[in-house]
Each structure stands twice: as C-alpha cells, then as structure tokens.
Amino acid sequence: MKTEDIALFHRIVETGSLVEAADILNVPKSTLSRRLQTLEDELNVKLFHRQSRAMTLTASGSHFYNKTTPLLATLEQTFSELSGKEAAVTGHLRILIFPIPELLYITQAIFEFMDLNPALTVEIIVSSEPKDMIRNNIDLAFMLEDAFNENEMVARHIISEFVHFFASPEYLERAGKPTKPEELPEHNSILFRYPNGRIFNEVPFGKDRILSVTGNLCVNSLSTCLEAALMGRGIAMMPLPIAREYVENGKLVMLFEDIEPYEGKCFLVYPSRRFISLASQRFIDHVLRALDECLQNGACDREARTKGAIKPLI
Incomplete structure (x- = not known):
C-alpha cells in the first residue's frame, strides 16, 4: 500500500469529487480512479459511494480517513526529522x-x-x-x-498594518471635512467586505471606540477601494502603504491624523x-x-x- 495513494484518497475526500480532485492535483481522472481502485482492492473495502459527479464516504471510508489523518501527519514529521535540514525539498x-x-x-x-x-x-x-x-x-x-x-x-x-481614513480633496470640498468622530457616520464611506462575507462597517476609531458607518459602495479589493477614494466616491479606510503615494502628491487627504490608527x-x-x-x-x-x-x-x-x-x- 502506497502512502501517496492514501494522500490521494484524502484529496478526494476533501474535494468531494473525483473530477475536482483530479483538476486540483493536475492528474488525469483515469489515473486517480485507478489508484483509488487499487487502494480499495488492497484494503478489500469500498471507500466511496460513487454517484454521477459527487462521491460520499462509506462507513469504512470515513473510518479509514479519520484513522489515517494523524498517521499521515506523524509520517510526514518523521520523514522531516530523518531527512535533516539539508535534505532536498520536493x-x-x-x-x-x-x-x-x-x-x-x-x-x-x-x-x-x-x-x-x-x-x-x-x-x-x-x-x-x-x-x-x-x-x-x-x-x-x-x-x-x-x-x-x-x-x-x-x-x-x-x-x-496601520489603517487610516482617507478621502480625495474633491470629496472633502463637496461633503466637508470631518473633524470629530461623530461626523464620520454622516459621510459616505467606501465599505469593505471581508473574505468571510462580513462587511467592515463597524470601524475602530482610536483605541476604545467603534463607529457605525454607511455608504453606497462596497468592495472586496483594496485596489478598487483606492480607486474609488481617488475618484471622490467617499471616505476609505486603508493601510497607509496603499495610500501614501497619493497623500504625498495631494490626490488623497489623511483624516484624523491625531487619532491612533487601527492595527490590521x-x-x-x-x-x-x-x-x-x-x-x-x-x-x-x-x-x-x-x-x-x-x-x-x-x-x-x-x-x-x-x-x-x-x-x-x-
């Protein structure tokens, strides 16, 4: 029984699909299917219920996956310890x-x-x-x-990264420059959606304050957030390295400079x-x-x- 075949079995379990596992691993589906069949033959058990595209574990397959997960980890660690720091990485x-x-x-x-x-x-x-x-x-x-x-x-x-508030001179001329925390929620903020789906609209202000902000634009990209701020779409909260060049050339203004920034x-x-x-x-x-x-x-x-x-x- 090959360790590589057990590792391939794990990838199929984790993707839930033979096709998807083959795509991610960049191996032909037929090769993956053949190696899975070899593993099942050696174990003399059926590991998956096979459907048109999805594959679900049998009771034996679930037991084998749970038992071999820590074994693979231990085996990999053992190889690392035996190979030493000079061993080639492949x-x-x-x-x-x-x-x-x-x-x-x-x-x-x-x-x-x-x-x-x-x-x-x-x-x-x-x-x-x-x-x-x-x-x-x-x-x-x-x-x-x-x-x-x-x-x-x-x-x-x-x-x-220290995160600050920024806006373009054009936006501030049109909407006014906020100078107090209470004024920020009254402005149009460029909202940011995190990868976990949460919208960053409860923003930290200084060390011990959270402000609720609103806006008519929500993005999930820092570059898009920067572009929106440069085009005067509202107030953006961004890491300083993203905006520094534009603050220096006057295309953006840093707001609330006397407030300790949020640490991302x-x-x-x-x-x-x-x-x-x-x-x-x-x-x-x-x-x-x-x-x-x-x-x-x-x-x-x-x-x-x-x-x-x-x-x-x-």
Whole structure:
C-alpha cells in the first residue's frame, strides 16, 4: 500500500469529487480512479459511494480517513526529522495570498525559496474571495485576521498594518471635512467586505471606540477601494502603504491624523487538521526569515512589523 495513494484518497475526500480532485492535483481522472481502485482492492473495502459527479464516504471510508489523518501527519514529521535540514525539498505547494501591501515582498520570498529548492513546484493564488483551504488543497495562506476560522487553522501573526481614513480633496470640498468622530457616520464611506462575507462597517476609531458607518459602495479589493477614494466616491479606510503615494502628491487627504490608527493583522495560516509537509515547514521558516530581514534593512515598508521570534519548525 502506497502512502501517496492514501494522500490521494484524502484529496478526494476533501474535494468531494473525483473530477475536482483530479483538476486540483493536475492528474488525469483515469489515473486517480485507478489508484483509488487499487487502494480499495488492497484494503478489500469500498471507500466511496460513487454517484454521477459527487462521491460520499462509506462507513469504512470515513473510518479509514479519520484513522489515517494523524498517521499521515506523524509520517510526514518523521520523514522531516530523518531527512535533516539539508535534505532536498520536493513536491508542490499551493499558496493563497490576500492582496495586501506586502504582496510583492511575499512573492519575492517565494521565488527565492524556489531558487533554493529547484525540484519544488509552486502555485500562487492571489484572491480576496473566501476559499476552503482543505477543499482547494491549499497548503499555506497569507490572510487577514477576519478572513479565516481560528478553530480550523494554525495561524502565525507575521505582519501588522496601520489603517487610516482617507478621502480625495474633491470629496472633502463637496461633503466637508470631518473633524470629530461623530461626523464620520454622516459621510459616505467606501465599505469593505471581508473574505468571510462580513462587511467592515463597524470601524475602530482610536483605541476604545467603534463607529457605525454607511455608504453606497462596497468592495472586496483594496485596489478598487483606492480607486474609488481617488475618484471622490467617499471616505476609505486603508493601510497607509496603499495610500501614501497619493497623500504625498495631494490626490488623497489623511483624516484624523491625531487619532491612533487601527492595527490590521495578517497571518500565515494552514489547516490544523491536515499534516504539514516538509516543503511547507521549510517555506514557513524561509518566508518569516525573509520578511524579518526585509523589514530590518528597510526594504519593506516601515509601517509593517513582524511579530514574535522566528523559530525553526524542524
């Protein structure tokens, strides 16, 4: 019985479809079907109830999945311990990145990691839409704090961004410039929808105040939020690195500069109920080290801060 076949079985369980699992893994459906049949023959049990497109676990299949999940994790960890830090990293990583200001630096760190590990292949998915990491076979993700379920993920806080209020001179000339907290709800705000579906309309103001804001435009992209603010559609709440260039050239005005800004947090996350591969472990070490060096030498934006000590995972 091959460990790889058990891992393929897990991917089919998690996608719920042979076709979808084949697409995500980039293998022919016939190959996946044949290897699943081989596994069932070796176990002498039926693992799935097969329907036209969907596949549901049998009682035996559910039992096998639950029992082999921790076994795969233990096996992967054992391989990591035996191989040592000098062992070559192989396989494939699927990495999801929320479109944050540090996207460029994270991408550069990924490319550096690939150069250090030429046998590894990587797929980068940049999206502000919610994605089930298990179902979509995503190994690692860089996500905002409100974008994932903490009960299902292991999360490491890696970056903080300070978020301010901005508006264009044209909007402020038309609607007036708010100078007091009570005035903000009276203005048209550009609302933001998080990947988990929640609209960010209860906004933090300073350390101990929450304001309810309204607006006629809601977006789920920081670049669209910036464009809307530049075109005078309303007041936007954005990370400073996104807006700094436009504040400096006068196209945007920062509001409430004397109020301590909200701290938005970005996390490096991975599913808690899936074994973490050697490639993922090594990548986590690499990207944390790369971001730390980037911030320390000033190459990254000075508004970002990494949190916590960088500790090897293997």
